[in-house]
Amino acid sequence: MLKTLKADFPLKARTVHLILSKKPEEALKRLSEYYNVEVPKVKIGMPKGHVKSRGCYVAGKKTIYFSHRDALYNPYVVLHEFYHHLRTIDRKHKGTEKLADAFAKGFMEAYKELAGLNHK
Helix, strand or coil: CCCCCHHHHHHHHHHHHHHHCCCHHHHHHHHHHHHCCCCCEEEECCCCCCCCCCEEEEHHHCEEEECCHHHHCCHHHHHHHHHHHHCEECCEECCCHHHHHHHHHHHHHHHHHHCCCCCC
16 A cells, blocks of 8 residues: 555655755656656657657656656656556556656655645
8 A cells, every 4th residue: 555644744745845946857866766666667759659648658668758857847747657656566567647746746745745835
């Protein structure tokens, strides 16, 4: 089961901050260490069949592809694709798009809350 505790908010907020600070490789390294998985490779340019997406994960290559450099600095895209990397077992995706979206949203919400961006 993935770690989703409120105690993880600082990690989540730092991860989003790193990506927004144009340090996505550092964010992916820290996430990989936290979840005890191999750091995914990163490439700009989409593989065949995915040209309309901002990002995708190819399990066989353990690589996250981004459509362009701006997508690499989009926390939602980076975290969504990292979730697919995290949930790949025996080169098969074990997570759904819905769960990847929820994973990314959890990081974004933690960042907003700790940065004081949530106005109630």
